[in-house]
Amino acid sequence: MKGRRLLTRRNLLLTGAAAAGGLLLPGWWRRNMPPTYGHILRMGDNLTYAAHRLLLPGQSMAREYNPGDITAFPAIFLDDRFLTDPSHPMRSEAYRRSHATGFADWRLKVEGLVARPKTYSLADLKRFPARTQVTRHTCEEGWSAIGEWTGVQLGRVLEVDAGLLPEARFVTFHCNDNYVDSIDLLDALHPQTLLAYGMNGGDLSVPHGAPVRLRVETQMGYKSMKYIERVVVTSELDDGGKDGNIQNGWSWYAGI
Numbered sequence: 001m002k003g004r005r006l007l008t009r010r011n012l013l014l015t016g017a018a019a020a021g022g023l024l025l026p027g028w029w030r031r032n033m034p035p036t037y038g039h040i041l042r043m044g045d046n047l048t049y050a051a052h053r054l055l056l057p058g059q060s061m062a063r064e065y066n067p068g069d070i071t072a073f074p075a076i077f078l079d080d081r082f083l084t085d086p087s088h089p090m091r092s093e094a095y096r097r098s099h100a101t102g103f104a105d106w107r108l109k110v111e112g113l114v115a116r117p118k119t120y121s122l123a124d125l126k127r128f129p130a131r132t133q134v135t136r137h138t139c140e141e142g143w144s145a146i147g148e149w150t151g152v153q154l155g156r157v158l159e160v161d162a163g164l165l166p167e168a169r170f171v172t173f174h175c176n177d178n179y180v181d182s183i184d185l186l187d188a189l190h191p192q193t194l195l196a197y198g199m200n201g202g203d204l205s206v207p208h209g210a211p212v213r214l215r216v217e218t219q220m221g222y223k224s225m226k227y228i229e230r231v232v233v234t235s236e237l238d239d240g241g242k243d244g245n246i247q248n249g250w251s252w253y254a255g256i
């Protein structure tokens, strides 16, 4: 179910172009390839990653829709039952308590290769200029939905406020349900990559990742991590250990 990739004609073409680019531009290759991980069969990830980085330079924007295009939006994995059902997979007492206070005691840690490691409250994040965007979320399980997201650009927090150090290359997200995954700096600093606290005009709900989730509009839905609590900037890929999505069979790079 996780990390499935369709080998489309377009991907094959892109892959070929990227391979050619890599042979011609070894320096580019070194700078733009994701780190090696796992199994030789995962090479396909590297080729797709390289193809996107070569052919979609930098910051191409994901399509934005109008508020009238917003659709019903399923919530994956979680519903509000975790608040009352102790056998629910997400049973962090701290999260339950935090939820009961309207997330007043919730904090987001930003650490690693930043000049000023910081801890943000929800109010702190809301003091930054907000961005609202209506985008399509595509899940690897075969559904997609359109929603409106409001939040602060991750790039503003990382680059402007915390200050990225020169060795920074990846950003890893640790979530309350032990979900861990990372993105590279290009996606982290993309103008549509948000720490989102609002959805469809209201607060982000528990099923959709309250109080703050990531929106990465350049990749498949599973990279848009919910229940974020810690953001770590690194120079090397942190695969998240046993909780990491790679170990659980997902492609690290899931560009769309």
Ligand SMILES: Nc1nc2c(c(=O)[nH]1)N[C@H]1C(S)=C(S)[C@@H](COP(=O)(O)O)O[C@H]1N2
Binding pocket: 073, 074, 075, 076, 077, 138, 139, 140, 175, 176, 177, 179, 207, 208, 209, 221, 222, 223, 224, 225, 226, 227
């Ligand atoms: N922390 C966390 N984030 C997560 C997930 C999860 O299980 N835990 N599921 C991912 C997947 S596979 C999808 S499709 C989207 C679903 O977001 P939604 O529940 O708002 O529809 O969240 C992503 N982010």
Ligand SMILES: [Mo]
Binding pocket: 076, 138, 139, 140, 141, 221, 222
């Ligand atoms: Mo998904």
